[in-house]
Amino acid sequence: MTRNAGSLARIMSVGTAVPPASYTQEELLSVFGVTDPRIRSVFLNSAIERRHLTLPPCDADGIPRTETQGDLLRKHSSSGLLIGREAIETCLKRLGADPSDVAFLCCVSSTGLLTPGFSALLIKELGLRPTCGRLDVVGMGCNAGLNALAAVTGWASAHPGRLALMVSVEVCSAAYVFDGTMRTSVVNSLFGDGAAALAVVAEPEPEAGADAEPSHSGAGPSVLGYASRIITDAIDAMRYDWDEDHERFSFFLDPEVPYVVGAHAEETVDRLLDEAGLHRSDISHWVIHSGGKKVIDAVRVNLGLTRHDVRHTLSVLRDYGNLSSGAFLFSLRQLWEEGTVRPGDHGVMMTMGPGSTIETALLRW
DSSP: OBOOSSEEEEEEEEEEEOOSOEEEHHHHHHHTTOOOHHHHHHHHTSSOOEEEOOOOOBOTTSSBOOOOHHHHHHHHHHHHHHHHHHHHHHHHHHHTOOGGGEEEEEEEEOSOOOSSOHHHHHHHHHTOOTTOEEEEEESOGGGHHHHHHHHHHHHHHHSTTOEEEEEEEEOGGGGOOOSSOHHHHHHHTTBOOEEEEEEEEEEEOOOTTOOOOOOOTTOOOEEEEEEEEEOGGGTTSEEEEEETTTTEEEEEEOTTHHHHHHHHHHHHHHHHHHTTTOOGGGEEEEEEOOOOHHHHHHHHHHHTOOTTTTHHHHHHHHHHOBOGGGHHHHHHHHHHHHTOOOTTOEEEEEEEETTTEEEEEEEEO
């Protein structure tokens, strides 16, 4: 577990963005002419109603044309810049800050490779200061948002009062392979495109024995610490690698992923809470990655959570699908807007991804 030393990094604002085009699961099955009842069942029993995607243009017979790996990388870049910029602008607007106020930018993505990365491109696109510190977290998958947040809160704690941003940019439609197999259909039924930005500023830590000050008006929680767990026995359970047959990268999800994640969730969360002297009963709010229906159920059962505890996680899955590394920030935004949080409340954020990995963070409002 990592604890900020000397100052507490506080989440000050969250902004999200999605591409303009959205599709129901039924519409996607129709667009791609899917008639296999097994594949249709995967789509229609996913607990997902709608996703935002950047689909290729259709050819003469009305079927989306096949994209090359080059087409997919260009989509990753162009669509990613659009939604990444919108998420950051929304985040800064809610905070009442300007791009010139940003002193550090961390960008997260797993749906393509760019050099220079999104951090450099967004600094130019948004007119951030050229002296802005930057970091790109690439290829870590759905858990990467919390890996990046650890870096951002660490930077903010070392630079009190200065504004740091993290943005997740995931164009999952740039990582699709359409070949009619069950392997690719599971992936194609699940992921959506989206970006989420989060602003962090560090504050002085309360003196020993002093009561914690309540949050700034409208501000979010302080991040108290992190706990991680990599399950090396399941290192190949989630992977994004080269498909020789299709000459492009392809994502693979092992059917055992929900059970692997669920079986290790309790130990990871308890370790996070033990080091803070807390118990699961002390946690008022749960912000969990929308990894899929079975993953959410496995985590919920193993942690003893109610459906109300994971209401925002389920809502994000229903309306957006799995947004990879930024999905938990869509849930955080919904919790924030709900207005049910009170000063002194504790919360846990949890993401899961390749490795297989579980990442957690402890929050206090």
